[in-house]
Amino acid sequence: MQPKIKDVARVAGVSVTTVSRVLNGERYVKDDLKEKVNQAIDQLGYAPSHIARSLVRNKTNLIGVIVPDLTSSFYSTILSSIEEAASTNDYNLLVCNIIEDIDKELKYINVFQEMRVEGIIIMHEKINEEIRALIHKMNIPVIFSSVKPMDQEFASVIIDDYKAAYDATKYLIELGHEEIGFIGGDMRDITSGQNRYSGYRNALSDHSIKIIYENIRFGDYKVKSGYEQMKDILRNKQTPTAVFAVSDDMAVGAMNCIWDHNLRVPEDISIMGFDGSQLTELARPRLTSMEQPIQDMGKVTMAALLKQITNKETSNEDIILEHKLVVRESCIRRDS
Amino acid sequence: MQPKIKDVARVAGVSVTTVSRVLNGERYVKDDLKEKVNQAIDQLGYAPSHIARSLVRNKTNLIGVIVPDLTSSFYSTILSSIEEAASTNDYNLLVCNIIEDIDKELKYINVFQEMRVEGIIIMHEKINEEIRALIHKMNIPVIFSSVKPMDQEFASVIIDDYKAAYDATKYLIELGHEEIGFIGGDMRDITSGQNRYSGYRNALSDHSIKIIYENIRFGDYKVKSGYEQMKDILRNKQTPTAVFAVSDDMAVGAMNCIWDHNLRVPEDISIMGFDGSQLTELARPRLTSMEQPIQDMGKVTMAALLKQITNKETSNEDIILEHKLVVRESCIRRDS
Numbered sequence: 190m191q192p193k194i195k196d197v198a199r200v201a202g203v204s205v206t207t208v209s210r211v212l213n214g215e216r217y218v219k220d221d222l223k224e225k226v227n228q229a230i231d232q233l234g235y236a237p238s239h240i241a242r243s244l245v246r247n248k249t250n251l252i253g254v255i256v257p258d259l260t261s262s263f264y265s266t267i268l269s270s271i272e273e274a275a276s277t278n279d280y281n282l283l284v285c286n287i288i289e290d291i292d293k294e295l296k297y298i299n300v301f302q303e304m305r306v307e308g309i310i311i312m313h314e315k316i317n318e319e320i321r322a323l324i325h326k327m328n329i330p331v332i333f334s335s336v337k338p339m340d341q342e343f344a345s346v347i348i349d350d351y352k353a354a355y356d357a358t359k360y361l362i363e364l365g366h367e368e369i370g371f372i373g374g375d376m377r378d379i380t381s382g383q384n385r386y387s388g389y390r391n392a393l394s395d396h397s398i399k400i401i402y403e404n405i406r407f408g409d410y411k412v413k414s415g416y417e418q419m420k421d422i423l424r425n426k427q428t429p430t431a432v433f434a435v436s437d438d439m440a441v442g443a444m445n446c447i448w449d450h451n452l453r454v455p456e457d458i459s460i461m462g463f464d465g466s467q468l469t470e471l472a473r474p475r476l477t478s479m480e481q482p483i484q485d486m487g488k489v490t491m492a493a494l495l496k497q498i499t500n501k502e503t504s505n506e507d508i509i510l511e512h513k514l515v516v517r518e519s520c521i522r523r524d525s
Numbered sequence: 526m527q528p529k530i531k532d533v534a535r536v537a538g539v540s541v542t543t544v545s546r547v548l549n550g551e552r553y554v555k556d557d558l559k560e561k562v563n564q565a566i567d568q569l570g571y572a573p574s575h576i577a578r579s580l581v582r583n584k585t586n587l588i589g590v591i592v593p594d595l596t597s598s599f600y601s602t603i604l605s606s607i608e609e610a611a612s613t614n615d616y617n618l619l620v621c622n623i624i625e626d627i628d629k630e631l632k633y634i635n636v637f638q639e640m641r642v643e644g645i646i647i648m649h650e651k652i653n654e655e656i657r658a659l660i661h662k663m664n665i666p667v668i669f670s671s672v673k674p675m676d677q678e679f680a681s682v683i684i685d686d687y688k689a690a691y692d693a694t695k696y697l698i699e700l701g702h703e704e705i706g707f708i709g710g711d712m713r714d715i716t717s718g719q720n721r722y723s724g725y726r727n728a729l730s731d732h733s734i735k736i737i738y739e740n741i742r743f744g745d746y747k748v749k750s751g752y753e754q755m756k757d758i759l760r761n762k763q764t765p766t767a768v769f770a771v772s773d774d775m776a777v778g779a780m781n782c783i784w785d786h787n788l789r790v791p792e793d794i795s796i797m798g799f800d801g802s803q804l805t806e807l808a809r810p811r812l813t814s815m816e817q818p819i820q821d822m823g824k825v826t827m828a829a830l831l832k833q834i835t836n837k838e839t840s841n842e843d844i845i846l847e848h849k850l851v852v853r854e855s856c857i858r859r860d861s
Binding site for chain 2: 234260266268269272273276281283285293296297300302323326327328444448471
C-alpha cells in the first residue's frame, strides 16, 4: 500500500535517519544523499503522513459537519459554502448525513472525538441530551448553522426568524390579503418552527386580522409535506387567498398542489416561500421568498469556528445575519 | 483541549500503563483499579485517539470523495447514498467539492494522501494528467461514480449512456416526433457528453430521421444552460416538436424557457430529461426522464470500493447498472 519512510530509505540506499533529515529540511545533509532521497520519494510517491504529524502537532485540520439532509438544496448550498471556506483555510470536512437518526449521530460524534476534529458544525437543532453531554465534554468549538438549539450553550449563525416571518406576513397583508394560510415547520424547533409561527401570528394580530386555524398546518420543511398540507388547506370551506410556507421546498410543494387542482399561482392563490434556495428561480411562476443569506451563512459559520479554534476558546455568542424579501412572481395584490 | 491518557492516569491515581491495560481490555487488572480508571475516563470524557490507533493498525477508515458540485441534486443524492453505505461499514468521508478547479482538486488529492484515505471516489471525468499520476502512485482503490474517465485505468460505476440516450430518443420517435431537438452535455466527457450524443444521433439515423443541426445545442448539465440552449433553439425557423436534454436540470431549464415564451409543455413541445433526479417529480408538468439508479449508484460504488480495500487489490472493471425510462407528463404523442 502506501510507501513508508523505511521504503524510501531502502530505495535510496540510505538510513531512515537521513530520510527523516531530508524531510525535515535539516542542513548538513550531503547534496548527493539529498538527491538520492528525493529521487526515491518521487519514484515511490511517498507522502509524509498527516496522521503521524498531527499526533506530534496536536492539530488535525479536521472539522466535523452534521447535515440533516444532504439531498436538500438548502443544506447542500450551506455545506458547499462551508467547504469552500474550509478549503481556503486548509481545513478538511468530515461530513455526516443525519436523517433524524440519533444513533447515527451519536456514532458520528464519537468518530469526531476519536478523529480529534478541531471543531464541529451542526445544522439541526434537535440535539438530544446524550449528544449534548458528549459535545460538551469534548470541549472544542461547536457552532450551529442556520438553526438554534434549545439553550444558549453553543453559538448559532442564524437570521432573526421571528422578524423574518413577521415581515413576510406583513408583505402579504400589504398586498391586501386577509385570509393568509400558513404552512409551518416542526414546532419542536425554536427558530424555524416556533419563531416563524409567532412572527406570522403576531403580524396578523398587529394588523387586526383574524387567525383562521383551519388554514394553519405544519409540515417537515420538505416539498412533499408542503404538498400534503396545501391539499388539506384546499379542502377547507373558505380557502385563503395567500399562503406563507416557511421553507421554499414546502412552498414549491404547495404550488404544485395548486397546479394539480387546476388552480393558478398567483391569480387564485399567492404563495410566499422562505429560505432563498435554488428552487425560487427554478419554480414557475418564480417564487417570492423571505430569504436567508445561505451562501454567507456557511462562510460566516466557518469564520466564526476558525476564530474560536485559533483563539483556543469557545463562545456561545450568536451571529444574526440579515433576512431579505425577494419579490418574484408568486405573490400578487388581492383583487379588490 | 482533549484529555490524554496521562490525564486519565493522573485523575485515577494510577500509572499510564494501568490505564493502557484497562483500555486494551487486558486481564489481570485489579477490579478496583479498573473501576478508578473507568471513573476517570467518564469524568474527563476521554476517548482513545483514532489517529494514534490508525498509525498502529495502518487503517484510517477514511474515504476521500470528490464531488463536482455539492449543490446539484444529482450529485448530492449519490453522495447521500455513499455516505449511508460508508457509515454502515464504519467508514467516514472526507468530502471535497471541486468546481472545475484543478488546483483545489490537486490540493485535496494531496490531503487524501497525507490523511491516508483507504480509497477514493470521484464523480467527474475530467481528470488531468498530474492528478492521474498522483492517484496512480498512491496505489489505493479508486472508483469513478456515474462517470467514466478517458481510459480504462480505474473502475467506473455507470449506466450504458449510449444505450440510454438511444432508448430515450427512440421513445420520442415512437410518439411520432420527427423534429427532435437535443441539448447535450460537455463533449469532452465520454459518457455524459459523447456517448449520449451518439445514442441520440444513431437512434435518429436508424429510423431514417434527418438530423437538423440547428436544433442541437450543448450545455453544462445545469438548469441555466438548459434554459439558454432552449432559447437558442426557439429562435430557429422551424422549432422541434420534442427536445431531449441529457440532464434533468437542463430539461427543467428548457421547460422554464418554454413557459417564459408562453408556450406549453408538452402540448407545444415535449421535453425528455435524463438522470432521475428529484426535479423530475418537482417539475410541472412532471418530467419524463431516462433514469439512472442514483440511489443504487452510491451504494454499489461504496460496496465495490470496500471490496477492493478488503481484498487489498485494485480493479479497473466497470460495473454497468440498468437505465430505465420513467414516463411522467412532459412527453406526448405528436399531433398527426
